[in-house]
Amino acid sequence: MNADILRRFVRDIPDLPKPGILFRDITPLLADPEALKLAVDAMAAPFAGKEIDVVAAAEARGFIFAAPLALRLGAGFVPIRKPGKLPFDRNSFRYELEYGADELEVHVDGVSKGENVLLVDDLLATGGTMEACCRLLEQCEANIIGCSFLIHLVPLGGQDRLNPYTSHSVLRYDDDELESELSVQNREPGPAV
Numbered sequence: 001m002n003a004d005i006l007r008r009f010v011r012d013i014p015d016l017p018k019p020g021i022l023f024r025d026i027t028p029l030l031a032d033p034e035a036l037k038l039a040v041d042a043m044a045a046p047f048a049g050k051e052i053d054v055v056a057a058a059e060a061r062g063f064i065f066a067a068p069l070a071l072r073l074g075a076g077f078v079p080i081r082k083p084g085k086l087p088f089d090r091n092s093f094r095y096e097l098e099y100g101a102d103e104l105e106v107h108v109d110g111v112s113k114g115e116n117v118l119l120v121d122d123l124l125a126t127g128g129t130m131e132a133c134c135r136l137l138e139q140c141e142a143n144i145i146g147c148s149f150l151i152h153l154v155p156l157g158g159q160d161r162l163n164p165y166t167s168h169s170v171l172r173y174d175d176d177e178l179e180s181e182l183s184v185q186n187r188e189p190g191p192a193v
């Protein structure tokens with residue numbers, strides 16, 4: 001099964017970026033041409049045949065998958081970026097993180113009212129990033145067709161924040177490894193690593 005093959009290309013890095021977090025490093029997958037193709041095919045498959053005008057994604061890792069998915073689905077690619085990066089007029093959405101706040105922006109002419117948009121990211125964890133992307137594109141009156149992820153860290157609950165949109169992920173992690181990650185999310189930040 002393709003998911004089993006792909007899983008072997010995801011490297012676990014313990015305690016990054018802080019103690020208790022198991023970082024899912026996708027660079028081995030990106031470096032392997034067959035694994036990369038399998039990943040892009042699997043992320044696109046549920047949305048093939050749907051009318052999609054635009055694939056949109058937040059920097060940086062979302063971009064990696066969004067552009068090939070756009071080509072595969074016959075759609076354009078629209079970047080969603082951190083403040084100060086996009087050169088033209090922008091819509092923006094400010095959102096609260098666990099500690100602090102962040103903001104994402106999209107060009108005012110990036111997505112038009114009523115356009116069918118597929119949102120893409122490499123990984124769904126708490127869902128904060130993708131929820132912000134959804135809210136930003138709702139401001140543009142886009143028609144969000146769904147969200148496609150390579151990896152879904154299921155116990156972190158991100159899926160619940162994406163209602164009512166359809167989301168699909170290729171690799172689901174719902175094992176005990178995530179328990180430590182859940183407890184890290186619920187405690188005060190430790191010293192920077």
Ligand SMILES: O=P(O)(O)OC[C@H]1O[C@H](OP(=O)(O)OP(=O)(O)O)[C@H](O)[C@@H]1O
Pocket residue numbers: 058059060061062121122123124125126127128129130158
């Ligand atoms: O579901 P969430 O809890 O929001 O986490 C998922 C987000 O975290 C990572 O991005 P990161 O912010 O690390 O930025 P990067 O893509 O620039 O590495 C990942 O690429 C997702 O965008």
Ligand SMILES: Nc1ncnc2[nH]cnc12
Pocket residue numbers: 021022023024025123125126
């Ligand atoms: N555990 C994790 N690994 C890689 N990227 C992430 N983004 C949010 N959580 C992550």
